[in-house]
Amino acid sequence: MGVTCVSQMPVAEGKSVQQTVELLTRKLEMLGAEKQGTFCVDCETYHTAASTLGSQGQAGKLMYVMHNSEYPLSCFALFENGPCLVADTNFDVLMVKLKGFFQSAKASKIETRGTRYQYCDFLVKVGTVTMGPSARGISVEVEYGPCVVASDCWSLLLEFLQSFLGSHTPGAPAVFGSRHDAVYSPADTMVQYMELFNKIRKQQQDGVIDEARNSSSRLK
Amino acid sequence: MEAPPVTMMPVTGGTINMMEYLLQGSVLDHSLESLIHRLRGLCDNMEPETFVDHEMVFLLKGQQASPFVLRARRSLDRTGAPWHLRYLGQPEMGDKNRHALVRNCVDIATSENLTDFLMEMGFRMDHEFVARGHLFRKGIMKIVVYKVFRILVPGNTENTEALSLSYLVELSVVAPAGQDVVSDDMRNFAEQLKPLVHLEKIDPKRLM
Numbered sequence: 001m002g003v004t005c006v007s008q009m010p011v012a013e014g015k016s017v018q019q020t021v022e023l024l025t026r027k028l029e030m031l032g033a034e035k036q037g038t039f040c041v042d043c044e045t046y047h048t049a050a051s052t053l054g055s056q057g058q059a060g061k062l063m064y065v066m067h068n069s070e071y072p073l074s075c076f077a078l079f080e081n082g083p084c085l086v087a088d089t090n091f092d093v094l095m096v097k098l099k100g101f102f103q104s105a106k107a108s109k110i111e112t113r114g115t116r117y118q119y120c121d122f123l124v125k126v127g128t129v130t131m132g133p134s135a136r137g138i139s140v141e142v143e144y145g146p147c148v149v150a151s152d153c154w155s156l157l158l159e160f161l162q163s164f165l166g167s168h169t170p171g172a173p174a175v176f177g178s179r180h181d182a183v184y185s186p187a188d189t190m191v192q193y194m195e196l197f198n199k200i201r202k203q204q205q206d207g208v209i210d211e212a213r214n215s216s217s218r219l220k
Numbered sequence: 221m222e223a224p225p226v227t228m229m230p231v232t233g234g235t236i237n238m239m240e241y242l243l244q245g246s247v248l249d250h251s252l253e254s255l256i257h258r259l260r261g262l263c264d265n266m267e268p269e270t271f272v273d274h275e276m277v278f279l280l281k282g283q284q285a286s287p288f289v290l291r292a293r294r295s296l297d298r299t300g301a302p303w304h305l306r307y308l309g310q311p312e313m314g315d316k317n318r319h320a321l322v323r324n325c326v327d328i329a330t331s332e333n334l335t336d337f338l339m340e341m342g343f344r345m346d347h348e349f350v351a352r353g354h355l356f357r358k359g360i361m362k363i364v365v366y367k368v369f370r371i372l373v374p375g376n377t378e379n380t381e382a383l384s385l386s387y388l389v390e391l392s393v394v395a396p397a398g399q400d401v402v403s404d405d406m407r408n409f410a411e412q413l414k415p416l417v418h419l420e421k422i423d424p425k426r427l428m
Contacts, residue, residue, distance in 0.1 A: 091328050101280055
């Protein structure tokens with residue numbers, strides 16, 4: 001896979017998630033991009049069960065198990081700031097066996113679904129991020145196929161992102177930072193998605209706390 | 221807590237339960253050549269395949285009495301081959317007439333950072349060894365004849381010593397749950413290897 005940048009598109013003022021996605025996809029189509037099917041990236045969170053904590057002597061860690069429709073036979077398992085394991089889909093079966101040691105936080109299954117667009121050497125995926133039944137945000141993934149070294153093509157990617165994201169263009173992803181000349185791999189894309197999902201989850205939680213605070217202050 | 225008991229139903233929760241049917245035996249070093257010769261005649265026609273694998277056994281200890289065991293295996297002679305992670309369940313106690321040892325198995329191919337990942341999950345390595353031997357196939361049956369080598373310095377696979385003066389012989393099949401006819405085919409094949417090697421159902425618990 002080529003070097004990929006995953007970022008969040010904020011919802012436009014006064015518009016819904018769906019309308020903002022439509023604005024973006026219309027811009028892409030005007031540029032000349034061709035629709036090429038759909039995509040889906042999902043993420044489940046597991047945490048170490050209380051029973052194992054004592055013997056490890058460490059705080060419970062969160063493990064993310066993700067899937068990407070671009071790699072249908074693979075399963076990605078990662079820890080934040082830790083290693084990312086690429087395995088085949090039997091890893092999901094193993095997680096079922098590990099039920100006693102790793103509990104799934106059912107409510108935190110998060111996924112993004114949308115359309116794939118091919119524009120010359122760029123593959124653009126605009127997706128609606130959902131948790132359960134509600135849409136929580138928009139993800140934008142851009143892959144530059146021909147290049148696998150981040151430092152060689154970041155400026156080109158940035159230019160392309162600016163052409164349709166405008167002021168919402170993101171900075172260089174953290175995964176590029178440490179290893180400039182390393183070959184880019186799908187695991188790096190999954191790390192970016194994990195960071196995006198965590199950011200959206202946190203925005204959701206902060207939003208709820210702010211609302212609660214606002215409503216309680218209004219009641220006073 | 222061990223995984224919920226795997227019933228004879230082939231499908232649980234949308235995934236197929238795969239079972240490993242196993243028969244084991246051993247031969248002394250000096251009988252190896254005649255066994256290999258007979259296997260070459262009985263098994264599928266293919267280039268003789270040898271292997272050198274490094275296996276590490278990881279344990280995850282919880283409050284439960286028995287730790288969760290996972291086996292991580294990698295090839296030392298084939299570069300670029302993925303690592304192999306294997307879970308083996310408890311042997312199914314059931315039909316005494318069943319000719320082979322049956323246990324649930326989950327096989328996963330993974331990237332090279334498997335050991336780091338398992339440590340991050342909380343697993344700790346219990347022991348490791350190097351297996352060097354020959355591989356044969358007959359239909360869905362796999363026959364491996366290999367020698368186990370003890371690793372003298374942890375992590376150093378160059379410096380090993382043989383554990384015994386014999387080779388371990390294993391006849392195994394991985395098939396969906398509920399196909400006991402597989403063990404009959406295995407028993408029939410095992411008959412053809414007598415008296416060079418006696419393959420039988422060995423319950424690991426009896427050895428402990």
